[in-house]
Amino acid sequence: MYTTYKLTVASLKMFLRSRQALFFTLFMPLMIMLIFGYIGFDKPTSIDVGLVTHNPDAATAQFISQIKQLPTFAIHEGTLDEEKSQLDQGNRSVILDIPDTTIPMAKGEAAQPITAYTNAGKAAESEAVLSILNQAINQMTLAQAHVSPIVAVEQQEVNSHNLRYIEFLLPGLIALSIMQMSVFSVAFVFTQYKEKGTLKRLLATPMKPIQFVAANTITRLIVSVAQAAIFIIMGIILFHAHVIGSYFLLFFIVVLGTAMFLGLGYTISGLAKTTDSVPAISNLIVFPMLFLGGTFFSISQMPWWLQMIAKFLPLTFFSTALRDVWTKGSGIEDTGWNILAMVIWAAILIYLATVTFRFQEKDSA
Amino acid sequence: MASIIEVKDLVKKYGDFTAVNGVSFSVGKGETFGILGPNGAGKTTTLEIIEGLKRPSAGTVILDGKNVDKETDAVKEVIGVQLQAVTFFENLNLAELIDTFAALYGRKVDPMQLLTEVELTDKAKSQAKELSGGQRQRLSIAIGLVNEPKVLFLDEPTTGLDPQARRHLWDLIRAIKARGTTVVITTHYMDEAEVLCDRVAIMDHGKIIELSTPKKLIEELLSTGFSKPVLQQQANLEDVFLNLTGHALRE
Numbered sequence: 001m002y003t004t005y006k007l008t009v010a011s012l013k014m015f016l017r018s019r020q021a022l023f024f025t026l027f028m029p030l031m032i033m034l035i036f037g038y039i040g041f042d043k044p045t046s047i048d049v050g051l052v053t054h055n056p057d058a059a060t061a062q063f064i065s066q067i068k069q070l071p072t073f074a075i076h077e078g079t080l081d082e083e084k085s086q087l088d089q090g091n092r093s094v095i096l097d098i099p100d101t102t103i104p105m106a107k108g109e110a111a112q113p114i115t116a117y118t119n120a121g122k123a124a125e126s127e128a129v130l131s132i133l134n135q136a137i138n139q140m141t142l143a144q145a146h147v148s149p150i151v152a153v154e155q156q157e158v159n160s161h162n163l164r165y166i167e168f169l170l171p172g173l174i175a176l177s178i179m180q181m182s183v184f185s186v187a188f189v190f191t192q193y194k195e196k197g198t199l200k201r202l203l204a205t206p207m208k209p210i211q212f213v214a215a216n217t218i219t220r221l222i223v224s225v226a227q228a229a230i231f232i233i234m235g236i237i238l239f240h241a242h243v244i245g246s247y248f249l250l251f252f253i254v255v256l257g258t259a260m261f262l263g264l265g266y267t268i269s270g271l272a273k274t275t276d277s278v279p280a281i282s283n284l285i286v287f288p289m290l291f292l293g294g295t296f297f298s299i300s301q302m303p304w305w306l307q308m309i310a311k312f313l314p315l316t317f318f319s320t321a322l323r324d325v326w327t328k329g330s331g332i333e334d335t336g337w338n339i340l341a342m343v344i345w346a347a348i349l350i351y352l353a354t355v356t357f358r359f360q361e362k363d364s365a
Numbered sequence: 366m367a368s369i370i371e372v373k374d375l376v377k378k379y380g381d382f383t384a385v386n387g388v389s390f391s392v393g394k395g396e397t398f399g400i401l402g403p404n405g406a407g408k409t410t411t412l413e414i415i416e417g418l419k420r421p422s423a424g425t426v427i428l429d430g431k432n433v434d435k436e437t438d439a440v441k442e443v444i445g446v447q448l449q450a451v452t453f454f455e456n457l458n459l460a461e462l463i464d465t466f467a468a469l470y471g472r473k474v475d476p477m478q479l480l481t482e483v484e485l486t487d488k489a490k491s492q493a494k495e496l497s498g499g500q501r502q503r504l505s506i507a508i509g510l511v512n513e514p515k516v517l518f519l520d521e522p523t524t525g526l527d528p529q530a531r532r533h534l535w536d537l538i539r540a541i542k543a544r545g546t547t548v549v550i551t552t553h554y555m556d557e558a559e560v561l562c563d564r565v566a567i568m569d570h571g572k573i574i575e576l577s578t579p580k581k582l583i584e585e586l587l588s589t590g591f592s593k594p595v596l597q598q599q600a601n602l603e604d605v606f607l608n609l610t611g612h613a614l615r616e
Contacts, residue, residue, distance in 0.1 A: 006468030010457060017456035196452035204416055204446040205469040205512075206438045 003207060007215035015219055021185055025227055029177035030234065036296075037166045037239050046074040047125045050083035050095035050117075059103035063140065067096070070132060087117060093125035094118050096133070103140070163327055166239045171322035172295035174231045178224045178254065179261045179286065179293075179315055185220065186265030187282050190357075191275045199359050209359040217262055224258040225251060244329035250322065256342050257318040263349030264314075270356030289315040294323075314345040369394045369516060369547050370415065375424035377410050377571075384410040386571035387424070392516075397538070397548040399562035401555070407571040408551040409449065412520055415549070416446050429515055442470065445514030447505040449521055453493040459504060460489045463511060470512040483507040483537060499530030499614065506537065517541060519550040523557060528607055533614050535560055 015021050053064055068075050076083065076092065083095045099112035114133075118126035142149060193199045202212060228251065235241040243250060264285065272278045292299070292306065293315030299307055310316055321338035324330035332339065370392040377385040385407045392398040400408045413419045415426050417437040426433040433440045453462055460476040467474040480486045483503040488496065493504060502522050509517055519538070523531040531554075538561055542548055552558055558565050559579045567575040567582075575582060600608075 002471055003468050006465060010454065010461065010465040010468075013461065014454055014456040197448060197450055198452055198454065200418065201446075201448055201451045201453070202469070204418055204441065204444075204448065205466065206441045206471075207469040 004211045004214050004218075007207075007212060008218045011215050011219040012222065015185070015223060021181075024184060025177060025181040025223060026230065029173055029180075029227075029231070033166075033170065033173055033231065033234065034238075036169055046072055047094075047129055048092050049073045049075055049129055050086060050092040051075050051077045052080045052083055052095060052097040053077070054098075054100050056098065056100050056102070060098065060100060063103050064098060066136060066140070067133070070136065072132065073129070084117065087119055090119065090121065092119060093122040094129040096129075164239075164241070166235070167241045167327050168298070168323065169296065170231060170235045170239075170241055171326045172293070172319040174228050174254070175257060175315055175319035175322055176290065176293065176295045177227060177231075178258055179289065179318070181223060181227065182220055182258055182261035183265045183268065183282055183286055184278075186216065186262055187268040187272065187278045188275065189216070190266070190269035191272045191278050194269075194360070195275050203360060212359075213266075220262055221255060221258055224254055228254045241326075243326050245325035246331065249332060250325045253318070253321045253325065253339065253342070256339065256346060257314075257322075260314055260318070260342055260346040260349055263346060263351075263353045266353035266357045267349060270353065270358060289313050292316070294319045312341075314342065314349070317341040317345065367394050368392060369429055370398075370549070371425075371427040372411075372415065373425050373427075375411065375414060375426065376422045377407075377414060377419065378422045383571055385414070385421075388568070388571070388573055389424075390566055390573060390576055392547060392549060393563075395542070395545050395547055396563045397542050397550065397561055399558040399565035400549070400551045400568060401553065401558050401565050402551075402568035403553060406568040408568055409520055411568070412518055412549065412551060416444060416518055417441055442512065443515045445509035445512060445517045447502070447509045447517075447519045447522055449524075451505065453504070453508070455492065455494060458490045458492055459485060459507075462493065462504070463508060466508045467511040472512060474511055479507045479510060482510070482540075497530075499526050499533060502526065502530075502534060503537065506534075506541075510541070514546065516547045516549060519548065521551055521553070523552065523554065527615065528603055529610070529612060529614050531557070532607075532612060 051064070051067070056064055067073070076086065078086070080095070080097055083092060086092045087095055095117040097115040097117070099114070101112050102114060104111045116126075116130060116133075118130070190199075199212075203209070232243060232250075236243075268278065268281050268285070272281055292302075292310040293313050294310065295315070299310040299316060302310060317338045321335045321342065324335035324338065328334070368391040372391065373389050375385050375388040376383065388407070388411055390398075400411065402408050410419065414421050415428065415433060417433050417440050420434060428440050429443050431439050454465070457465065459480060463474065463476040463479055467476075477486060477489065480489055483506055485496075485500060485503055485507065488500065493501065496504060506517075506519070506522070509519075522538070523534055526534065535557070538548060538550070542561075548561075550558075550561065562579060564576065564578050565582070566573045577585070
């Protein structure tokens with residue numbers, strides 16, 4: 001016990017003093033969280049509209065100022081040629097060329113039509129601009145004719161719980177960074193120990209290999225719980241992403257996920273003959289999961305055949321279980337299938353680790 | 366002299382290759398025993414079998430009354446080792462390394478005392494990778510001493526060191542021997558064996574071809590009528606080098 005305890009303390013010190021380990025376990029995921037969190041994929045994006053005006057008469061000028069106030073338009077003013085070249089470069093969805101007498105000042109005066117140049121590549125945005133514009137014109141026409149619309153839509157706001165992107169992202173990011181930490185730190189450290197003779201030196205002492213493995217495993221469990229705690233706290237402070245479900249269940253899933261990926265890490269260090277082959281083998285397994293594991297976007301957005309693969313990845317179960325508890329407040333009865341799948345994956349990976357992982361190369365007597 | 370190590374008919378095979386081919390010898394308590402031989406002679410393999418790191422294909426090793434192959438852990442408790450080309454943990458300083466290794470024996474030691482013995486006190490807060498070659502070997506020996514071993518194994522401790530560092534390490538080994546610790550050392554420097562060892566075994570191709578005290582071996586050779594072209598030189602180039610650069614350690 002004393003030996004394992006001291007080894008755990010030593011291994012924790014080594015982990016916390018390793019800049020590389022800290023970069024990948026904390027710094028990088030935090031950067032991702034801040035960048036993606038502040039980009040704000042939730043806000044409706046405004047549509048770039050080029051506005052070309054000349055010497056509008058009073059009524060038309062009023063109409064133009066109304067257009068400028070439309071919230072969904074990002075208005076850029078310029079000459080027709082300037083705006084057209086912007087359109088060519090894809091920076092405008094629509095250009096509106098407004099003649100000076102768009103709105104007839106006196107009865108009987110003919111209205112000049114607005115010319116709209118639309119970007120064929122941004123059909124949806126152009127469509128939206130035109131329909132918003134038409135609506136504005138209709139309203140103005142009705143007002144001028146002193147007629148009120150026959151039907152009115154009354155808006156009522158309901159505060160439903162819409163999942164913000166950051167809330168979707170955070171649980172997935174925790175799962176992802178725990179995967180990275182568990183797989184890479186174990187795979188690298190142990191192949192390095194093997195290659196540099198450290199394990200052999202340890203074997204010349206009465207220490208049991210299981211004590212060393214236990215110390216390293218405990219260290220990473222502690223790190224992963226700390227990692228998750230830091231992300232949760234940051235999420236709450238910076239993005240008000242409060243955990244709805246049970247913290248106990250959340251951390252249980254974190255520990256289970258760590259065990260699962262530590263199994264993978266030990267398996268890889270068992271398979272890798274040299275330190276050089278670690279990144280190759282690890283990335284081959286981990287890299288697809290970065291994108292298919294449901295961290296950055298929901299797997300329901302993928303084509304069906306990809307979903308069939310993505311659905312069964314260990315990271316997918318891990319991030320889904322965390323997300324269920326965090327954002328939906330799911331209990332074990334709701335997300336139990338994900339947890340069961342994680343247990344099965346953990347059993348498989350830990351079994352593989354015991355088969356492949358050796359403290360030293362087999363020495364046949 | 367009571368023996369502390371008894372090696373009998375030791376064989377180690379790797380497929381068709383026989384690394385150690387029927388080696389027998391015994392080492393007395395408190396003795397400094399050298400295993401000499403060119404690279405690939407089987408020195409390190411022999412040592413690693415005695416240390417319990419490798420299992421013999423045949424033969425037995427009894428160390429301090431225990432069969433190494435059967436009571437490996439009990440043997441590991443009473444030996445200290447310095448292996449060739451070991452990298453210790455990164456991100457731990459020397460004091461922490463010694464503390465951690467002591468814990469592997471369930472012991473608590475004063476790291477500073479061990480570091481004093483090997484003259485590394487001023488490096489207590491450094492990491493192993495910042496040390497020079499000679500300092501690294503001294504650290505390796507300090508770590509080998511954490512369990513106050515009855516037998517200390519040193520595998521080519523001075524390979525790659527400059528003359529000053531080699532002599533400094535010899536002093537350290539003699540100090541350890543003076544405490545009554547048995548030392549088993551491999552080397553391919555004959556001057557080193559002559560200075561340090563009470564007895565030496567000369568190995569080649571997995572076999573011991575001679576075993577005696579350095580003095581006797583030289584006398585035996587001379588008695589066969591062997592003679593070198595005599596050069597009446599009272600010094601060699603190494604003496605010149607040391608005279609010019611001094612005996613003080615450089616690191």
